[in-house]
Amino acid sequence: xxxxxxxxxxxxxxxxxxxxxxxxxxxxxxxxxxxxxxxxxxxxxxxxxxxxxxxxxxxxxxxxxxxxx
Numbered sequence: 001x002x003x004x005x006x007x008x009x010x011x012x013x014x015x016x017x018x019x020x021x022x023x024x025x026x027x028x029x030x031x032x033x034x035x036x037x038x039x040x041x042x043x044x045x046x047x048x049x050x051x052x053x054x055x056x057x058x059x060x061x062x063x064x065x066x067x068x069x
Contacts, residue, residue, distance in 0.1 A: 003030035010034055011060055014041035026052055035060065035069060 008025045012018035014036035022032050026049045034042040039057040046055040058069040 001028045003028040005029075007031040007033065012036055013045065014038040019045060022049065022053070026050075 003025055006029075008021075008030045010018050010022050010025070010032060013022050013032075013034035015038075018034075018036065019041075022034055022045060026032050029052075031052045031054070032049065033054045033056055034045055035056045035058050036042045037057065037059045039055070042055040042057065046053040056069045058065045060066055
């Protein structure tokens with residue numbers, strides 16, 4: 001799968017399926033925006049994935065946080 005030049009927004013990126021998806025998309029060359037409540041976990045994952053990753057702390061159950069994100 002070639003995702004060069006594509007961007008992916010992943011909610012729940014701090015663990016489980018979201019974290020795994022972020023890794024797969026990043027390995028395929030995509031820019032990944034990591035959204036989750038756990039700020040430290042997505043910051044750590046962003047550090048592992050490098051410059052194509054962006055951590056966006058956000059609780060998607062709160063409209064104002066989604067709007068800000």
